[in-house]
Amino acid sequence: MVDYGILLAALGILLVFPQIMRLFDNTLIHVVLYVVFSGILGYLMGTDAILLAPLMLLTTYFAAMAVIETRVMRAAIYLLLAMISLGFSYIFLNSEILAALHISVYGGGIAILVLFAAVLIDENSTIVDERTQINGYIITFALAMIMISLVFKGVPKSNVATAIINLDDGFALVHDYSYFLWTTYAHVIPFLAMLILGSLIGAVRLALTDKEVLQEEMEVAI
């Protein structure tokens, strides 16, 4: 049975931590705060998740900062860090293959695309308005909720020791994963494909519109 008091306390810590960190502009204070909050969170969640607590705190902090930060490049850096720390969290949740894939695809591949795009935007421009920030807070809250529920549901059943050491037979994991993806969840794939196709067509449409606007602007400029 989940102790809802502890769950709420842990959730509160995850959500309050980024705001408290923002109050100070000193690295030493940041480190001390991080250690203290990690300790409290680890204590609340028990010895099973004590190694995961610092990672969870980092993940939610970076995720929150990615939406709070108004400078585009900084936000992209925070997003990259959130991806990486989330990837490493999977190792402690017995999903090492998912960790490797998450880090290489999102931490390596997608993040570099986001960074390339961010560099092309004016460094001082602000693209985050109040509404976007509220959405960001909601998403961060959801992320914190998911992580907390993962810990309370997943970690006590597993063994952190086996999660780190006894990770044999990666191929069996891939096989199982593929099997479920293409059997149990096979009906989801056409919808996903339609969604991706829709976004692709939308992107092309937007690019063409931008091109027309740009051409008009250039003609006016000439």
Add this chain to the structure above:
Amino acid sequence: MTDSPVYEPLLQPLFNFLPDKMTTGVVVAITTLLLGSWVMIQQLFGPWVERKVMARMQGIRGPTYVGWKGILQIPADLLKLIFKEDIMPARADRLGFFISIALISITSIISFAPLPWGTNLMGANFGVGVLYVFAVFSLFPPAMFIGGWSSNSKYALIGGFRSAGQLLAYEIPMFLYGIAIIAVNGTFSLRTITENQMASGVGWNLFSHQLGFLGLITGFIFFIAGVAESERIPFDIPEAEAELVMGPRTEFSGWRYALIMMVEYIHLTVNSLLFIYLFFGGYDAIPWVDLAFEHNWAVQIIVLTAKLYLFVMIAAWLRSALPRMRIDQLLSLGWKQLLPIAIIASIGTLGFVKPSLLGLDAMFKWIISAVTFVLIFLFMFLHFRSTRRRN
């Protein structure tokens, strides 16, 4: 621990006061740190070997003053750099400047975890060993890019762009070459791949008849991709001195510069080690035979270190002998040549080992090997001919 490593009896009793599950985690962390330190010590002497080899090729003497034959030159340089003033350029992005160095160095150290230095001498026997190393490696392009951007310097920014583009271009073919070996062995574990090569009657994958000699092509090109991943001459486009001063590293000084240069050698070391594990027998001393002394952990460490230095020398030889490529030549080599060859070679290797995958009988496997060789040479011939015509 399931692997009963040599260090376990030494470390386990020291942490008995911790909960059982934590003890294992702490022991893994400490072991990775110890083995990582061993690799870091190699970083102090590897560059000395490289500079001596390069000096010999250029008809000069190389480092001579500090220590015997100049062997302590690199530790002396390191000490000097650590004690230098830490300078950050004006208007540099503090977070990016710090994060890039932290990401680069931390990911370098943690990439040692699944690398076995002996049968039972490794940080953690990850089931996803190779995949883990590649995943960690994939964090270098964004880190270098952030470093270049945050320096607030045009040289660093252009270098960062180039570095990210180059690392991406060579990561994919490198992984594809590795996939053939991984699939043939049926595991991601570097230890199991090495142990398979140690068995009696089985040669190292580079020239194994069990792979239809396709390991020769995949291994050779994996090594080239590894050198390109290390951003070394002839692939040092990101830091081309004549154009970009030091590329993304231009504005880093003091301990940051020491760290980033060390990471460059760690890259070379890890790429060489990956090549050794996947193609060159790992810590196996003699191919085709399985002798008792080969299973001694001290022998295994010595053999692996010797192989590592052999590849450091080969890298130094390449660095002295070859001119730098242009950025377009480099990207063309990665995307237009290595990637298609990687796909052909991987399918060929899989087809040779498991012909049923291609719907063929086992008697056709040598034909598959021959066809793969012919296809690759034909592709290379046509590509070079079209490139020559364009130029």
